[in-house]
Amino acid sequence: MAEATPGQLALINALEAKRGAWKTDIDKFDAYLRGKQPLSFLSDEMREEFGDKITDLVINWPQLVVDTYENRLDVEGFRFPGESEGSEELWAIWQANDMDEQSMLGHVDALGLARACVIVGAPDDPDAAPIITVESALDCAWTRDPRTRKVTAAMKRWTGGDDGKTDMLSLYEPERTTTMSKGKTGWNVDEVDEHGLGVVPLVPLVNRPRIKYPDGFSEIEAIIGLADAANKMATDMMVSGEYHAMPRRWAFGLKRDDFVDANGALKNAWSVIKGRLWANENPDVKVGQFSESDLKNFHDTIRLLAAMVSHLTALPPYYIAFEGGNPTSADAIRASEAPLVKRIERKQVAFGATWEEVMRLCMLIVGGEVPDGAEQLETVWRDPSTPTVAQMADAVTKKAATRGADGRPLIPTEQARIDLGYTPAERQLMTEMERDSLALDPVNAPYLQAPAVSDGAGVS
Structure with missing residues (x-):
C-alpha cells in the first residue's frame, strides 16, 4: 500500500x-x-x-x-x-x-x-x-x-x-x-x-x-434575520399568553392563615388557578382582576415580517399569509406568481447547465467521446407556472386546430403532448396506442404496411 x-x-x-x-x-x-x-x-x-x-x-x-x-x-x-x-x-x-x-x-x-x-x-x-x-x-x-x-x-x-x-x-x-x-x-x-x-x-x-x-x-x-425576528415575536407571544393574556387576580386584606382547609391545614392558594372560587368572610377583603393583554401587536409584527419575506423571495402573499387572503381569480393567481415563475426559470437555466454537463460526462464514459451537438444539449423542464388543466388544454387545442396556408396544423400532435406536460414515457405509450388502434382499423391497416411513394417533392 x-x-x-x-x-x-x-x-x-x-x-x-x-x-x-x-x-x-x-x-x-x-x-x-x-x-x-x-x-x-x-x-x-x-x-x-x-x-x-x-x-x-x-x-x-x-x-x-x-x-x-x-x-x-x-x-x-x-x-x-x-x-x-x-x-x-x-x-x-x-x-x-x-x-x-x-x-x-x-x-x-x-x-x-x-x-x-x-x-x-x-x-x-x-x-x-x-x-x-x-x-x-x-x-x-x-x-x-x-x-x-x-x-x-x-x-x-x-x-x-x-x-x-x-x-x-x-x-x-x-x-x-x-x-x-x-x-x-x-x-x-x-x-x-x-x-x-x-x-x-x-x-x-x-x-x-x-x-x-x-x-x-x-x-x-x-x-434569516426576518425568520429570527418572527420566531422571537412568536415566542414572546406565547409567554405573554401564559402570563398576561388571561386575567390576573389580586386580593387585599387577606393573610396566609385565611387559606386553610377543614382540618386547619394551609392550602396553596397564592398561585392563580383558573376556575377557582375565592371567598372570605372578612368584610375588609377586596378582590379583583387586572385586564388581560391584547396580543394584536404580536400578530401585526409577524404579519409585517411575513410581507417582507414575501417581497425578498418573490413568494405570492397568500403563500405566506396566516389569515384569509386568497386571490379572486385565475388571472390574479398568475399575476401574483409571475415574479416567482421568472425566478424559477432563472434557476432552471443555472441548474440545467449542471445536469447537461452530467449527461455529457455519461456520454463520454459510455462512448469514449462526446458526440457532435452535445455542447448544445438542452434540459427539458416542467413548466414552473401553475395554469389549470382546462386553461392549458384549451390553449394547446387551439394551437393544434389552427392551420396555416398549406393546410398543416400550427403544431404537430407530438408537440401538443409536450406542451400538455406528458413525460417521454407517456408520449411513447400514446404513440404505441395509436399504432395499435390503426392496425385494427380495416381502412387504415393496409397503409401501415404499404411502402412510402415519393412524388419528387416529398413523401406522398
Missing part, C-alpha cells in the same frame, strides 16, 4: 481548507432548514429567568421558501438541438440512477445550503448505465481554474473501510480518481482508476453564483 505523494497531500490540504471554510455556513443554513436554529433577540434577563423552561416557537419560513422553489424544479428529459423529442438514451441513464429523486435532493441542498455536487463514474458492468450520485457539500470540495472557472480537482470524504470507522477519501483529477484511506502515518493509496476522461467527473450544483463567488449563496440567507 503506497503512501500519498507530496503533490496529492498538498491538493488534499487545499481541498480540506475549502471544505472547512464552507462548513460553518452550511451547518448554520442546515439548522434553519430543519427548524433547529437557536432563538435570537432574546434578552439576557429573560434567558436567566426562564432558562430551559421556555420553548422556542419556530415559524420555519426558510423551509417554506426552499420547498416552494424545489416543487417547481422537475426535470423531464434532455434534448439535442433540432430534436422535438427528448433523448431516450439519456433519459434511460437518468431513470437507471433514480435521478427523479436524487435531483430533488440536490436541488434542496443547492437552494438551502448554497451548493451540492454530482459525481459520475463508470459501472463495474460495461453494459450498465454510468453511475450518478448527488453529494452534499459537507462531504465534498472542489477547486476551480481562475480563468475558466472549470473544476480542476475535487474530493469526497466519508467514513468507511472494513471496520466502518476509517477515514476515506476519493481524489478526483482530470485523468484519474484515487481512493485513499487514513492510516497511522497519514493517507495511503488504496486504488487508482486511470479513467483518462480529461475532465474532473464531479460537477457542482450551485445556487446564485456570482462572478467573484462561483460557488454561490444560499437562497435563505436574505431572510
Whole structure:
C-alpha cells in the first residue's frame, strides 16, 4: 500500500481548507432548514429567568421558501438541438440512477445550503448505465481554474473501510480518481482508476453564483434575520399568553392563615388557578382582576415580517399569509406568481447547465467521446407556472386546430403532448396506442404496411 505523494497531500490540504471554510455556513443554513436554529433577540434577563423552561416557537419560513422553489424544479428529459423529442438514451441513464429523486435532493441542498455536487463514474458492468450520485457539500470540495472557472480537482470524504470507522477519501483529477484511506502515518493509496476522461467527473450544483463567488449563496440567507425576528415575536407571544393574556387576580386584606382547609391545614392558594372560587368572610377583603393583554401587536409584527419575506423571495402573499387572503381569480393567481415563475426559470437555466454537463460526462464514459451537438444539449423542464388543466388544454387545442396556408396544423400532435406536460414515457405509450388502434382499423391497416411513394417533392 503506497503512501500519498507530496503533490496529492498538498491538493488534499487545499481541498480540506475549502471544505472547512464552507462548513460553518452550511451547518448554520442546515439548522434553519430543519427548524433547529437557536432563538435570537432574546434578552439576557429573560434567558436567566426562564432558562430551559421556555420553548422556542419556530415559524420555519426558510423551509417554506426552499420547498416552494424545489416543487417547481422537475426535470423531464434532455434534448439535442433540432430534436422535438427528448433523448431516450439519456433519459434511460437518468431513470437507471433514480435521478427523479436524487435531483430533488440536490436541488434542496443547492437552494438551502448554497451548493451540492454530482459525481459520475463508470459501472463495474460495461453494459450498465454510468453511475450518478448527488453529494452534499459537507462531504465534498472542489477547486476551480481562475480563468475558466472549470473544476480542476475535487474530493469526497466519508467514513468507511472494513471496520466502518476509517477515514476515506476519493481524489478526483482530470485523468484519474484515487481512493485513499487514513492510516497511522497519514493517507495511503488504496486504488487508482486511470479513467483518462480529461475532465474532473464531479460537477457542482450551485445556487446564485456570482462572478467573484462561483460557488454561490444560499437562497435563505436574505431572510434569516426576518425568520429570527418572527420566531422571537412568536415566542414572546406565547409567554405573554401564559402570563398576561388571561386575567390576573389580586386580593387585599387577606393573610396566609385565611387559606386553610377543614382540618386547619394551609392550602396553596397564592398561585392563580383558573376556575377557582375565592371567598372570605372578612368584610375588609377586596378582590379583583387586572385586564388581560391584547396580543394584536404580536400578530401585526409577524404579519409585517411575513410581507417582507414575501417581497425578498418573490413568494405570492397568500403563500405566506396566516389569515384569509386568497386571490379572486385565475388571472390574479398568475399575476401574483409571475415574479416567482421568472425566478424559477432563472434557476432552471443555472441548474440545467449542471445536469447537461452530467449527461455529457455519461456520454463520454459510455462512448469514449462526446458526440457532435452535445455542447448544445438542452434540459427539458416542467413548466414552473401553475395554469389549470382546462386553461392549458384549451390553449394547446387551439394551437393544434389552427392551420396555416398549406393546410398543416400550427403544431404537430407530438408537440401538443409536450406542451400538455406528458413525460417521454407517456408520449411513447400514446404513440404505441395509436399504432395499435390503426392496425385494427380495416381502412387504415393496409397503409401501415404499404411502402412510402415519393412524388419528387416529398413523401406522398
